[in-house]
Amino acid sequence: xxxxxxxxxxxxxxxxxxxxxxxxxxxxxxxxxxxxxxxxxxxxxxxxxxxxxxxxxxxxxxxxxxxxxxxxxxxxxxxxxxxxxxxxxxxxxxxxxxxxxxxxxxxxxxxxxxxxxxxxxxxxxxxxxxxxxxxxxxxxxxxxxxxxxxxxxxxxxxxxxxxxxxxxxxxxxxxxxxxxxxxxxxxxxxxxxxxxxxxxxxxxxxxxxxxxxxxxxxxxxxxxx
Ligand SMILES: CC(C)(COP(=O)(O)OP(=O)(O)OC[C@H]1O[C@@H](n2cnc3c(N)ncnc32)[C@H](O)[C@@H]1OP(=O)(O)O)[C@@H](O)C(=O)NCCC(=O)NCCS
Numbered sequence: 001x002x003x004x005x006x007x008x009x010x011x012x013x014x015x016x017x018x019x020x021x022x023x024x025x026x027x028x029x030x031x032x033x034x035x036x037x038x039x040x041x042x043x044x045x046x047x048x049x050x051x052x053x054x055x056x057x058x059x060x061x062x063x064x065x066x067x068x069x070x071x072x073x074x075x076x077x078x079x080x081x082x083x084x085x086x087x088x089x090x091x092x093x094x095x096x097x098x099x100x101x102x103x104x105x106x107x108x109x110x111x112x113x114x115x116x117x118x119x120x121x122x123x124x125x126x127x128x129x130x131x132x133x134x135x136x137x138x139x140x141x142x143x144x145x146x147x148x149x150x151x152x153x154x155x156x157x158x159x160x161x162x163x164x165x166x167x168x169x170x171x172x173x174x175x176x177x178x179x180x181x182x183x184x185x186x187x188x189x190x191x192x193x194x195x196x197x198x199x200x201x202x203x204x205x206x207x208x209x210x211x212x213x214x215x216x217x218x219x220x221x222x223x224x225x
């Protein structure tokens with residue numbers, strides 16, 4: 001039963017269910033859930049293998065990746081967090097996962113598909129952080145807040161973003177799609193799509209646009225407005 005519940009969570013397709021078709025769709029989902037969950041896990045493993053040249057097989061990745069273990073537990077704790085009365089249990093389970101993996105992901109954080117944390121240790125992801133799809137993160141990254149108020153206070157990270165080891169992204173800043181954030185950088189302002197941000201505080205450059213200002217103007221005229 002618990003396994004069935006977990007697989008439902010991992011499948012993440014509850015929102016697609018029309019409320020008027022509840023009975024039949026629940027049966028349908030129960031039947032499909034294990035297949036969907038297996039598909040998601042395989043997708044996570046394949047994406048992680050592509051990004052970690054030190055690992056050769058799905059089995060090795062599944063058994064020896066604390067980053068993936070933390071993400072899989074987070075999918076469960078996030079589901080618990082959104083259920084009435086589930087918050088304390090979610091926090092306790094996430095603290096257990098932190099003790100085992102070295103990765104602290106608050107159950108409230110919203111994380112997309114194919115998220116991979118390489119090495120894992122020392123990562124902290126705050127309650128109101130939002131992370132898109134296909135994000136790669138290394139050890140020691142903080143997605144932290146700069147406010148003590150109960151408001152959106154953590155970063156929003158787009159799709160296809162890479163965040164280097166030890167980088168700190170602080171406050172409710174927006175990190176655009178395809179951004180690369182350098183190891184040990186400190187980001188406290190928005191980073192536009194396609195940029196590379198490095199240093200303390202981070203400065204921004206656009207690698208695929210070249211250095212020629214004439215070329216830059218045609219690639220993104222908005223830069224000159
Ligand atoms: C930011 C990053 C993506 C840039 O990659 P790149 O585009 O290939 O960068 P380059 O090597 O061409 O360097 C461009 C410039 O940025 C500087 N730079 C690169 N990374 C930097 C960093 N983390 N902090 C500060 N400056 C950095 C380089 O010294 C170079 O400066 P220069 O033009 O004055 O010589 C990459 O350096 C990085 O930090 N990746 C994270 C990798 C990581 O965390 N690995 C952990 C594996 S365990």
